[in-house]
Amino acid sequence: MSIATFFVFHFVQIVLVESIVMWRLKWGTFRHSLVDALMMNFASILGLLLGLAPLIRGAGPFGLMLFCTYSLMVETVTLMLLERHPWKKVVSTVLIANLCSCVLLAGESFMNWADFSGLFR
Secondary structure, three states: OOHHHHHHHHHHHHHHHHHHHHHHOOOOOHHHHHHHHHHHHHHHHHHHHHHHHHHHHOOOHHHHHHHHHHHHHHHHHHHHHHOOOOHHHHHHHHHHHHHHHHHHHHHHHHHHHOOOHHHHO
8 A cells, every 4th residue: 555545544533533522522513523623633644744754664662642733733823823712622622532433543553463363273
């Protein structure tokens, strides 16, 4: 899988998960949550593609931790610049949404890393 396919596939997953979480946290309508999730994740993906992608893709748990930290910072700043909600709501929403998306990525990384071939003999 090429690096572009890798990031586009994960971008779609993360945007969907985070927009559903934002919608359930009463960020706004689902459409509004989806647009904001697209904007904040687009800002994150630009930084990843411009500089951090090689560090994150092959680094395992350290790369995932680096991605989550970077994503928290960029997405919080992006939503704060939109000035639609108070600071506390932005920070709590970004923390919960990123926790859910990082758990999704960690689960997928574990499934790719673990060797389940011995279970079905």
